[in-house]
Amino acid sequence: MSTERLIVDDAVADSLIERIEKRRAALRLGDPVRDGTDVGPVVSKAAAERLSGMISDAVSKGARLVGGGHVRDAFVEPTLLDGVERGMRLYQEEVFGPVLSVTRVAGVAEALTVVNDSEYGLAVSVFCADTARARALVHQVHSGICHINRATIDDNPHAPFGGVKSSGYGRFGGRWAINEFTELRWVSRTISSD
Structure with a gap:
């Protein structure tokens, strides 16, 4: 990170x-x-x-x-x-x-192109004086984690940690870990009329 x-x-x-x-x-x-x-x-x-x-x-x-x-x-x-x-x-x-x-x-459009021009996508930070503009930008960034006006390093055990592309598979941390580290099965049985 x-x-x-x-x-x-x-x-x-x-x-x-x-x-x-x-x-x-x-x-x-x-x-x-x-x-x-x-x-x-x-x-x-x-x-x-x-x-x-x-x-x-x-x-x-x-x-x-x-x-x-x-x-x-x-x-x-x-x-x-x-x-x-x-x-x-x-x-x-x-x-x-x-x-x-x-x-x-040379500007935001080129920045988005460059940030997304990577096979990796774990953590990204967007620094901008206009936080509303930064919030709009984070939705265009291909990463598993994105911070606004904060460092890329932030290890919160209650947050879904993981990347996209070649930076990881799935998420761990908080309730998301349950889904990532378990396998859901459907088991059925026939109920006898006796």
């Missing part, structure tokens, strides 16, 4: 990237058991190498490395890339690591 890609209106992209980069640069990579560590290793060295390849692929195809990008063993420095577009692995694949990509768009 972590945010891997931002789809941002070009009119506000520079300002947003500047603010994110300031926070990204302050994150400390290291041993997660030590005080002060913000980001630990990814699951394996192979996972780190995969992320390094995704970053290199994006940069080689025109994305701008704003900050981060260094990989050592299973440690991946928190990374921010701007200008990620279709045809780049970061645009098409799930990341599973501390890499955030920005895809710039």
